[in-house]
Amino acid sequence: MELSGKSPASSDHNTSKKTVASSATAKSTGKSTASSAIMVKRNGKAVASSANPMEPNAATDLSSLPSEQVMFFREVSLGPREAELMFRMIHFWDARNPNTKTLIGREMLLIDEEGTVIQGFIPASRVERYELIAGSVYKLINFFGSRSKDQFRVADHSATVSFSWNSSLSVLENPPVQIPEDRFRFHTYEEFKANCDSRADLYDYVGHMKLVNGQTLTDHIVLDEADIAEKRHLCVHIQTHDGPVMKMYLWDKAASDFCQKFKSYGGIPSVLLVTTVNPKHIGGTLALTSMSSSRVFMDADVQPSKDYLEWLVSNSEIANRVSAEVVTKPEAVTLGELFSYIKNETSKVAWFECTATIDDVIQGSAWYYISCGGCNSKAVKGPTSLVCNNKKCDKREVTGVPQYLTKISVYDKSEQAVFVILGDAGKELTGKHAAELVANYFESNAGVGVDHCVPVPDALLETIGQTRKFIVKVSDHNLTGKTQTITVTKIIPAGAPLPSVSDGISKTGGDDSGPSGVVGGDAGDRARKAAEYLESDEAKRSKSG
Known part of the structure; x- marks a missing residue:
């Protein structure tokens, strides 16, 4: 089934992805965007003006600037622009420092009447100046076209509309033209992989749910x-359809929104x-995690989602063909296969x-x-107490907690x-x-010193x-040859069923622009911290001979 909206969007840079633009017939206020007025021209586009001369003329009031300076998003380029934009605010969210949680600014997803989507940004120092309402139509005069970030972009456009010192933003209660309500960029399993x-x-993902928290x-x-x-x-x-089953991790607000919608x-x-x-x-498999910018629909x-539901109702036998549990377990390998994977130049971080x-416990x-106790990093002696060795941790005086850092020799x-x-x-x-x-x-041993x-x-x-099942992580340290030691994130008695990988997801967050996505729960978080310490310790020993 092809995913399609009511109004086609402009062409994409990447033809392999599906892009859907939905038409806008009403704003979030519930007022219709239609008008029984005569038509005037704006950049060659037909727009509506007020039929009542006593009412404010939305088209005339659209800009105090010459009409040739009114821009579409496709015309936005880098640098300061004394021009005007008209758009719908699809969504906005706060960008924060992932470590200090300090507000960096407010990010936005905007769409214009041509269906072109662009990212917007308001610096932290100017956030309080503007009252934003998702779904409303705005007029923006003066802005700076900044270069879009290389990572975690949410729109195809190479520029970002950044609010500058002389930016002026106002809401349009009766927009003179129709602006699509939303736009989606869908990727397939293969593209995500x-x-x-x-x-x-x-990118966006739509599919049918098979399990929710294992239920x-x-x-x-x-x-x-x-x-x-x-x-x-x-x-x-x-x-999605009859494709592979994936795990979708929803974090923080996305998780809360899911619960509210589900109920x-x-x-x-x-x-x-x-x-x-x-x-x-x-956990060794492809999964999708929500970000600060994510929205949840059902x-x-x-x-x-309506289109997909229609397909689902007509193809229930296909939808029920694949078992979720079959495709989400870490791949079983021998130690020899594990080392072969590590030696492969194209290999990435993975779980097996x-x-x-167990042959021996290395002493x-x-x-x-x-x-x-706060972040699980190594604690070291300070002048009067233990202090955290992680400069990003906000706990400077800590209560030390012993954690396993045990090397074992194993064989198969x-x-x-x-x-x-x-x-x-x-x-x-x-x-x-x-x-x-x-x-x-x-x-x-009461007489032994601390x-x-x-x-x-x-x-x-x-x-x-003892023979055990080990869930192991091939880390960057292994792939770069810094250490041959393999990190274990979970151990299961031989013959016991493998747990859901979701049992091992970190509590530190799943958003790389906010919380960091670390796998392995407390074990995985400690594994990451301790592995860094272990690598550093091994490097020191190798340098000292």
Whole structure:
């Protein structure tokens, strides 16, 4: 089925993607944009003027500038422009520093009467000057055409309309021309896969839901909003037509919007459309994550979701053909295949399942490290207390928490390897937290100083000879040859079913323009932090001989 709107959009730079523009017949205020007036010309376009001479003439009042200076978005170029734009505000969102959360500015998605979409930007110092309402039509006089960012673009245009010191913005209650309400840029599974982890343009996705937080779509499905709010995300298994099933991670506001829309339907909605999603490898499979700019629509919200719902009703047997669980598990490989993947020059960061036997727990170095309780980075001694080693962390004085940093030697029928067990993966291996094992040692050895290195506990040594399923991450450190140690993010007893990868998603966020998308839950977050520490520690040892 071809996705199509009521009014065609202008041609795309990338012909492989589907672009949909929906026509605008009413604004968010509920007033019609139609007018029973005579027609005048604006840049060769027919526009309506007021039939009542006592009323403000919208077309005449459109600009105090000469008509040749009124611009369409396709005419916008780089540099300051003393010109006028007329557009509909599709959507706006705050851009914040991902670490400090400081407001950078307000980003906008704008559409003009030709259906051309462009990104807009208001610097933080000017945000309070303008009252924005999504869906309203505005007139903007004077702006700066800045170069669009290279990463995470939400529109095809190479320029961004940036509000400058002399910009003037006013709302048009009765626009003289019709302006489309929205526009969508759809990508297929193959296109998302080709752009995975590239931080390139953000495109839209529409499909039918198969699971929501692991639950099938039945009348008995219940969304635990408190749990979703605490974790700040939810996971939806979603599929387009008969293509592969993907996981869609909705974060923060997108997760909240999903819950509200899901509950607002009388029945159970089937179709999900999410805009500006980021394709990433999560748990060894392609997944999509929402961004600050993302919007959520369901069954009858917009024309593309209506079109898809119509297809879904007529093709239910195709929609139910693929099982979500089959396609979302990490790929099972041998250790030999894992090393072959690492040596491949085209390989990217990925997750795999390896079944291996533990041969030894490597000793001679600490099996744990002391982490910051706030961000899980390494904590170091300060003048009077422990301090976080992460300069971006807002906790300068911390309570140290022991975390697993344990190297084990493993083997299977094809190869040997060294795995590093980090964070919660250690508890999955031993059944005990590192903090518990460390505390037990000091309780049993009261005279030992706090700087004493706790020897490898029996709980770890007793795992020698056990065969386990390991979910491992091939990281940038492996691909660049900085370390051969493979990071373990999850451990499952042999024979146990693999958990949903969503069980391992980080609580730190899924938006690269805001929260960072880190996989592995507490384990994955600690894995990333500790892996950086591990790499640094290994580099120091190699330099010292």
